[in-house]
Amino acid sequence: MKNYVRKLTLLLMGTMLSVLVGGCHLNSAKQDTGIVDQTETSVEYAKGFAIFHYPDYTKVVVFNPWEKGKLLASFELVKKNPQKGQILVPLNNVAIFSATQLDAMRKLGLLDKVMGVSDVKYLKNEEILKRYAEKKVTELAQNGDFFVEKILETAPHALFYSPFNAQQKMPAVLSSITAIPFLDYMEPSPLGRAEWIKFTAAFFGKEKQADSIFNQIKTQYLKLKELAAHVKYRPTVFSGKYYDGQWYVPGGDSYFARIFKDAGGDYLWKDVPRQASFPLDFEAVFKRAQNADFWRITGTFGVNPSYTELADENHLFTKFRAFQKHHIIYCNPEKTAYFETSPLAPQILLADFIKAFHPELLPGYQPGYYKILP
Numbered sequence: 001m002k003n004y005v006r007k008l009t010l011l012l013m014g015t016m017l018s019v020l021v022g023g024c025h026l027n028s029a030k031q032d033t034g035i036v037d038q039t040e041t042s043v044e045y046a047k048g049f050a051i052f053h054y055p056d057y058t059k060v061v062v063f064n065p066w067e068k069g070k071l072l073a074s075f076e077l078v079k080k081n082p083q084k085g086q087i088l089v090p091l092n093n094v095a096i097f098s099a100t101q102l103d104a105m106r107k108l109g110l111l112d113k114v115m116g117v118s119d120v121k122y123l124k125n126e127e128i129l130k131r132y133a134e135k136k137v138t139e140l141a142q143n144g145d146f147f148v149e150k151i152l153e154t155a156p157h158a159l160f161y162s163p164f165n166a167q168q169k170m171p172a173v174l175s176s177i178t179a180i181p182f183l184d185y186m187e188p189s190p191l192g193r194a195e196w197i198k199f200t201a202a203f204f205g206k207e208k209q210a211d212s213i214f215n216q217i218k219t220q221y222l223k224l225k226e227l228a229a230h231v232k233y234r235p236t237v238f239s240g241k242y243y244d245g246q247w248y249v250p251g252g253d254s255y256f257a258r259i260f261k262d263a264g265g266d267y268l269w270k271d272v273p274r275q276a277s278f279p280l281d282f283e284a285v286f287k288r289a290q291n292a293d294f295w296r297i298t299g300t301f302g303v304n305p306s307y308t309e310l311a312d313e314n315h316l317f318t319k320f321r322a323f324q325k326h327h328i329i330y331c332n333p334e335k336t337a338y339f340e341t342s343p344l345a346p347q348i349l350l351a352d353f354i355k356a357f358h359p360e361l362l363p364g365y366q367p368g369y370y371k372i373l374p
Contacts, residue, residue, distance in 0.1 A: 041207065044218075045192035048183045049199045051207075057086065060202050065186045073181055077202065087158070087178065090205040095140055095156040098182050099123055099340045104200040107213055107344060113204065116140040116154050124337035148173055158203065188255050188275045190262075190346035191218055197344060220347035221262075227361055228264035228354050235293035235357050237265045237329075238285070238322075242314060246279040256296070259346070263353035264361075268292055282316065294356060295322035296370070298331045298338065305332060305373065329356045330373040338369050345369075 041051035052059045057078045064072040075087055082088040095116030096102055102125050105111050111127050118141035120132055131137040140151050151159075151174060158178045162185060180203070184196035194217050201210030237260050240248050250256045251274025252267070260267040268288050272278070289295070302309030307326065311318050322328060329352075331338050342349055348368040355362045356372055 041198065041202070042211075043195060043198065045189050046184075046187055046195040046198075047189075047192060048186055049196070051198065051202050058089075058202060060199065062181050062183065065183060072183075075178075075180065079205075087203070089203055091157045091203050093155070093157045094203075095151070095154065095159040097141060097159065097161040098184075099125075100162075100184060100343045101160055101182050101196075101200060102128060103341045103344050104197045107197065108201055108204065108206045108209055110200075110204055110206070116151070116156055116159075118142065124340050146171070146174070151177070160200075184343055188253055188258065190255060190259055190349065191221055193255065193343050194218075194346050217344070217347055221350055224347060224350045224354060225262045228262065228358060231264040231358055231361075234264055234266040236268055236289075236291075237294040237296060237357075238268045238289040238292045239296040240277070240285075241297055241299065242282050242285070242316075245281075247282060247285045248277040249280055249285065250277045251275050259349055259353055263350055263357055265294070265353065265357045286316070286319065289320065289322075291321045293322060293325075294327045294329055295320060296329045297373075298333060300332060300334060305330060307373065326373065328373040329353065329370050331370045336369050342369055 039053045041053065043050055047063065048065060049060065049062050052061075057076045060075045060077060061071050062073040064070040076085065077089045078086045079089060092113055093115050094113055096105060096114050097118045099117075099119075099122065102111070102114070102117070102123070105114060106125065106127070111125070111131070114128065114131075114137060116138050117123065117128060117132070118139065120129070120139045120142075123129060128137055132139070138150055138154050140147050140154065148171065156177065158180050160180045160182045162182050182196065182199070184193045184199075187193040187196070195214055197214055198207065198210045201207045239250050239256055249269050249272075250267075252270040252272040253275045254277065255275075257267045257270055261270070297310075301313050307323065307328070310323070310328070317323055333339050345368065349370070351362060351365060352367040352370040355365050355367055356370065
């Protein structure tokens with residue numbers, strides 16, 4: 001159980017698929033110039049992609065998050081008569097190697113198009129598990145290894161994945177399959193991450209539906225943000241847990257740093273201008289967070305997570321004021337499908353933390369993912 005979160009996080013970030021953008025062998029990463037009849041799909045918060053509509057095709061571009069100013073991939077989508085280098089949409093047979101994207105497919109009513117997935121044992125999506133049991137969905141990768149023969153046999157029209165960097169390569173034997181990078185996890189903005197549903201929708205002709213879904217998420221999120229915007233007291237909060245000699249702390253520009261701020265909290269590492277988490281030793285965390293009001297933990301510890309189980313794991317945890325006051329904000333990903341569904345539910349995450357920090361603002365609210373550990 002201790003390795004559950006680590007393994008599942010690797011799954012969700014796409015370690016099971018060590019590939020570069022297969023689509024690049026068909027679509028060059030080029031900038032368009034001189035074309036007048038162009039309209040752009042409204043992308044308000046996400047920084048990682050853009051969608052452009054032309055009279056005869058739609059262009060979807062993925063920006064390279066590791067090299068600013070460059071594209072990672074570019075795809076031309078057409079509804080009929082595809083030429084070399086173009087993709088016929090809507091896609092009808094795809095492999096989804098990012099569990100977070102499965103929820104986008106669910107919300108868009110597209111799970112019947114999914115023919116292949118990775119690491120079934122970590123998935124929580126009931127419809128996909130049912131289809132897998134009925135042999136309508138095939139497991140195409142596991143623990144970072146591809147099942148090459150199964151991939152070739154399934155022959156998906158496209159394969160969506162989440163690469164760690166721009167240097168990862170697809171095995172030559174799979175070079176005929178269009179690989180499409182799905183980089184929602186690189187978005188530090190909660191609404192930016194949710195907006196990747198528009199990216200998925202473009203390949204299935206579901207853009208209007210995606211706009212409607214996102215607008216509902218945005219409206220709810222912004223209302224909750226405004227609710228907490230004028231609180232007089234902002235409780236301090238820190239995040240993570242000591243493991244294998246290190247404590248990974250989210251940067252001050254990270255996803256959760258923004259959730260904490262929008263929920264009316266004061267994140268103790270808000271001054272660190274980093275999006276990614278970074279390692280610290282126990283002493284460094286304790287020095288800054290010893291007297292913090294709240295402590296956020298995601299994961300499992302013991303059979304029945306509790307303060308006793310946490311203390312048994314490391315008695316030093318009992319020295320934190322948040323532990324002593326029973327102010328641990330906890331999420332059990334096994335029971336909540338947190339890793340799969342929360343990227344498209346930032347409004348629920350925000351409400352959960354508002355409820356923890358300022359319960360008087362949301363009387364009667366029942367948390368969806370995070371709640372105070374009793």
